[in-house]
Amino acid sequence: MIDLSDSSWFLLAVFIVVVWWLIRTYIPSYASALDFLGLSLVVSLILLNTFIFLHRLENALSLSQFLKFFAAGGLCACITHAAFVPLDVIKTRLQTNPDKYSRIWPTLKHIYKEEGCLMLFQGFSATAIGYFLHGAFKFSFFEVFKALVTGTNKVQTPFVSFLVASVASILAETVASFSLCPMEAVRIRLVSEPSFARGFVDGLPKMWKGEGYRGLYKGLPYVLLKQIPYTYGQFVSYEVCMKLLSGTSISSSASKTVDLRLSVLCGLFSGIVAAVISQPGDTLLSLVNREGSDMPVSIHTFHILVKRHGPHKLFIGLGARMLLVACMLAGQFFIYDSLKALVGASSSLSSPPSTDENIITQISVHH
Template sequence: MFITRAISVTNFFVASSALAFQVGVLYPWHKQLDDDFEALKKEHLRVLGSIKGAAKGVTEDASAEKRQGLRDMLSSLGRWSFMIGHSPASPSSPPSLVAATEIHHVPKPSIAKSWNTSHDLTLYSRYALAGAVCCSFTHAILTPIDIVKTRIQVDPVAYNHGITGGLRRVVAQEGAGALTTGLGPTFAGYFLQGAFKFGGYEFLKTRTIDILGYETARDNRYAIYLGASALAEIAGDIVLCPFEAVRIRLVSQPGFGRGLLDGFAGIVRQEGIRGLYCGLGPIMLKQVPYTMATFVVYEHALEQAYKWVDKSTVSGTAVTGINLGSGLIAGIAATLVSQPADTILSKINKEKGQAGEGTIRRLWKIAGETGLRGSYAGVGARLVMVGGMTAIQFAIYGDVKKALGATGGIEIK
């Protein structure tokens, strides 16, 4: 009941905040931008008309007063051009009217354009699809290792011989088919989570740059990486949580169900909808710090790598290699940060709580029983799994973006 109400209140708060932000900020802002643009267009045309008329009257013996008036009009044009993202003519430009009135585009993001073109919807949909593909694929192929990692966390006494020993024990006791247990909820859950995580990150990062301006964003880029990744991951966790609950129950309790739908039905039948979200707190404690560490370390690693090589000249294979290496470093850092919460998540989803026992009380109880050392049980398996998975994720994400033509995003350099 607590989780259900919390989710309802959270959804209501998020929806209300979004609606209030759109009505109170974005619509007035958009209207003001439209009005300013129309006024700017009229003034721009007026000034260009004045320049054209002045050009016809300029002769070799034109008076100093006329030349000064022409310079004033050009200066006015320069100031208006700067307001719409253009730079005025350089004082060192050739002394011709065409050169003097040439407008150079400054590649800064435009809020009006960002909110009023269908291009952005297509672009972020491609980011989301690339993220869905890379997350679902990497989690699916690492299902056997994830099974062993979960078994070590929930039963460290029986599974105390590492990854190889754990794999052998699962096959010996349950057959090779047991290594694919939970594949359905893993693929479906991380497909949705990857779409929200990567697509949301790119969207929020770009919107923040639009609002702050490029120069301010560059000086605060790590805060932007952390904030955008955290919000994107929270959205991803909400859709992932039910699938992760089913996966862990299938893995930790052999015979609980035959697959995704059967697992969903079993949990709902025994515990209601609340049972699907009992791990929402732990999954956020695990995934949000994990994702924040992943993106900020990955972006920093890329930044350092491209200080040594020119991205515009390196081959596609080299770019994939850089993404792979940066992702590996990010995955190792993120694993160490999120391991304790991952252990608690496995334990809380292993079985239903006692009657009348709230989620917060269960979390404290499990954390107390596990201890710091116990919370890092299975960290070796998870370093292999998450480190390799994150590296492959970013490599695939970069290649899928390229294949889908997902270009046009903003990079902070």
């Protein structure tokens, strides 16, 4: 009899699907033999885990808690991303036109002198709307998936706890990326082609009319390529930093002020790590949106872009992006903690770091 409170069924399903996909993709000689078996297996596992998830739903977050995290996550992401739009404009120019733009400061002076101050805020509305939805879905669904995967049982080992948190973050980011992709496509087009449209309200219907849903979602694989490592690196590096600082004088007090100081410090560190490991995907996303909707999204396209621009150019704009992401995550953690306290979010998600607790089981402190 299936124990619906045991997360091993879900973890086994994920493992089998990943192994099947790797064999199917990288060993073509076995592809035809695995097609029917793999499809049947995937459908069965999806149905099984859907049933298990529905059974556990009553033990997951309440609707009021979900809405609190949805609002807090959306607001902190919206505020921080919108505040750094000018730096993001510079970063996008460095990525999409490296022959013309090579460094941050000269790019800033050129945009200000030739195109005006308002150009530094190009794509502001698309960024604000897109990242509000992205942050809202990312933070809230991380909590939902973590609760659903864990069920009523407490995670017993650090490895299983780490695995559950990793799976939950990947699934939550996948959901969130579907809301972000159209906004990001419009934003990149507005920044790389200022004459394309007057703004987001004008650009979204124009892009839909000219390229359809394929144009808005053609960069989805690259959004996932950027966002999943970003989210994963953000979680892990933040918790490692929090663990290292938990025994220092900075955390000797349990006051809210000290907690927010730790949030800012660890946010800076996690921003640097997340920016580095997600930079190739971010550059490819900018390039594929610049090329237009006629560029097929595939592994072959990935190789074409790498060959055309060179592996080293995947890290163009990294300096600007490290500065952007580090400052953004520091502010994001600060705002998120403050908003959670304001709306009365569950204390289990905002407890101060402790040297006696396992670092992995604290992964939900800020997400």
